[in-house]
Amino acid sequence: MVRASNNGFTPHLFPFSGKGEGFIALISVIIITLILLTMTATLGTKGFLDRFNILEGEAKETSAGLAAACVETARISIADEDTQYLPSNQILCLEWPCSGEDDDKKCFVESVTHDSPNSGESTILTNASYKGATTRYEVVVTRDINISIPIVSWKEF
Numbered sequence: 534m535v536r537a538s539n540n541g542f543t544p545h546l547f548p549f550s551g552k553g554e555g556f557i558a559l560i561s562v563i564i565i566t567l568i569l570l571t572m573t574a575t576l577g578t579k580g581f582l583d584r585f586n587i588l589e590g591e592a593k594e595t596s597a598g599l600a601a602a603c604v605e606t607a608r609i610s611i612a613d614e615d616t617q618y619l620p621s622n623q624i625l626c627l628e629w630p631c632s633g634e635d636d637d638k639k640c641f642v643e644s645v646t647h648d649s650p651n652s653g654e655s656t657i658l659t660n661a662s663y664k665g666a667t668t669r670y671e672v673v674v675t676r677d678i679n680i681s682i683p684i685v686s687w688k689e690f
Contacts, residue, residue, distance in 0.1 A: 592666035597689075599661030600668040603640035607657045608674055608682045611645065618645055643669075653677075654685065 603625055610618045623642040640661035648654040653676035660669045673685040 588664075589666065592664040593668070596661045596663040596666045596668040599638070599640040599663060600659045600670045603642050603659035603661060604657055604670055604672050604687075607642050607645055607659070607672075608684075611655055611657075611674065611676065612682045619647075620645055 606625055607618070607620070610620075620642045621644060625640050625642065626638065640659060643658040643660055644656075645658075646656045648656075655674050655676070657672045657674065658669070659672070660667070662668075669690055670687065671690055672687045674682045675685050677683060
């Protein structure tokens with residue numbers, strides 16, 4: 534019969550070497566956890582802020598469309614009427630029925646100034662706001678012999 538002898542060595546499943554042996558592993562786990570939490574929070578915040586940037590872009594696009602609608606309305610009024618079309622903060626409601634004062638579907642023809650009758654040029658100033666985004670256009674048009682109103686210049690300010 535053969536006897537197994539371990540020569541005085543007792544195997545341990547979880548050996549314990551002494552104080553402070555698990556300190557490096559514990560600190561490593563804490564640091565890695567903090568790095569992962571920071572990355573997760575940063576990516577989550579980025580997605581949250583990107584959503585607001587997209588909404589602001591859509592609001593600016595809508596306000597630009599509203600201001601352009603006012604420019605076209607003023608061009609039509611200049612073509613239909615005599616050269617003395619002189620609105621002052623004319624409000625144009627772009628939905629029916631026109632709602633209250635705080636409605637978002639409005640634009641303003643601030644002014645139309647006519648240069649000398651010989652040049653036939655008129656300057657149209659329009660303004661529109663939508664959800665905090667504002668667009669102001671200054672458009673110079675000229676009156677043609679064929680009653681068309683071509684655009685000379687169009688700029689946002």
